[in-house]
Amino acid sequence: MIKEAIEKVLSLAEIRTTQIGDQVFTSSDLKRVSEAMTDTIQVRNLTGVVDYITSNFDDKFPVIVHIQSPTQVSVVTGFNRDLRRNALIEANALLPEIRFGYFYDIENFNILLQSCFVPTDVRAALLSIVGNVKDEKVVNFGDDGTSQQVTAKAGVATVEQVKLPNPVFLKPFRTFVEIEQPESAFVFRMKDGPSAALFEADGGEWKLRAIAGIKVYLDEHLSELIESGQVVIIG
Numbered sequence: 001m002i003k004e005a006i007e008k009v010l011s012l013a014e015i016r017t018t019q020i021g022d023q024v025f026t027s028s029d030l031k032r033v034s035e036a037m038t039d040t041i042q043v044r045n046l047t048g049v050v051d052y053i054t055s056n057f058d059d060k061f062p063v064i065v066h067i068q069s070p071t072q073v074s075v076v077t078g079f080n081r082d083l084r085r086n087a088l089i090e091a092n093a094l095l096p097e098i099r100f101g102y103f104y105d106i107e108n109f110n111i112l113l114q115s116c117f118v119p120t121d122v123r124a125a126l127l128s129i130v131g132n133v134k135d136e137k138v139v140n141f142g143d144d145g146t147s148q149q150v151t152a153k154a155g156v157a158t159v160e161q162v163k164l165p166n167p168v169f170l171k172p173f174r175t176f177v178e179i180e181q182p183e184s185a186f187v188f189r190m191k192d193g194p195s196a197a198l199f200e201a202d203g204g205e206w207k208l209r210a211i212a213g214i215k216v217y218l219d220e221h222l223s224e225l226i227e228s229g230q231v232v233i234i235g
Contacts, residue, residue: 040074041089046178046214049073049091050221053231060088061225065218067235070175070182070210071095073218093176100186103195106130118171118181126170126188129162133194148190164188167201174206179213182206211235 038058043049053063053075064085066074071093076085096116104112109130117123148164168188171181184206187199215235225231 038086038088040087043089043091044094046073046091046176046217046221049075049089050218052089053222053225058088060086061230063088063231065222065231065233065235067211067214067218067233070207070214073176073214091176095173095175098172098174100198100200103189103191103193103197105193105195106133109196116173118173120169120171120183122165122168122170125165126168129164130190130196164190168198170198175210176214176217179210179217182209182213 041052043052049065053065060077062078064076064078066076068074073091074087075089076087079085098112098116110127113123113127113130149161166188167185169183169185171183173181175181184200184202187201188196189199190196212235215233218233218235219226222231222233226233
């Protein structure tokens with residue numbers, strides 16, 4: 001009698017799992033057992049994503065590469081039994097801080113242009129203007145209400161009034177370094193001090209071109225896996 005009671009208690013204490021359809025439940029209280037999720041690997045460039053996928057280290061094919069933004073790319077699996085996707089690896093671009101719409105003093109604006117923008121003729125022209133300003137005053141002129149000019153050094157011993165260019169087309173570092181940085185329009189403004197600022201003026205269109213550039217890069221480096229159906233790129 002005592003033996004039977006002990007065996008009954010032990011049988012009740014034993015936890016078993018039962019599969020119903022695609023779901024797994026415990027025998028004790030019919031709680032659903034969630035599928036284990038791995039920690040997401042974090043990298044800072046597209047090369048890390050390509051290296052991980054081509055190695056097939058975790059044997060997770062097929063996978064989806066989701067280009068979420070110009071600065072974020074994730075690699076996820078298909079739905080598991082809990083109808084969730086496992087995020088295997090995520091790339092977040094490592095970028096400099098650029099404060100658009102903020103007025104920098106001339107020295108810091110000069111440094112910003114040189115360190116955070118791709119060299120172009122327009123960047124060189126802006127560096128020439130801000131590097132040769134000789135007066136704290138910024139003059140507004142013209143009938144459009146937006147034109148500005150400053151007094152700048154024009155030669156060894158001469159100065160002249162220089163009209164500020166607008167809009168200006170520049171290539172700030174705003175997406176992964178493996179792809180060409182999208183060029184976009186900015187409003188260049190100065191004010192007394194003097195100080196200078198850049199205001200974004202393309203309505204965010206550069207983001208679409210950056211995403212397209214990321215997709216081209218991944219298509220080129222994962223072409224064989226894409227053709228075989230092992231990798232699907234969404235962007």
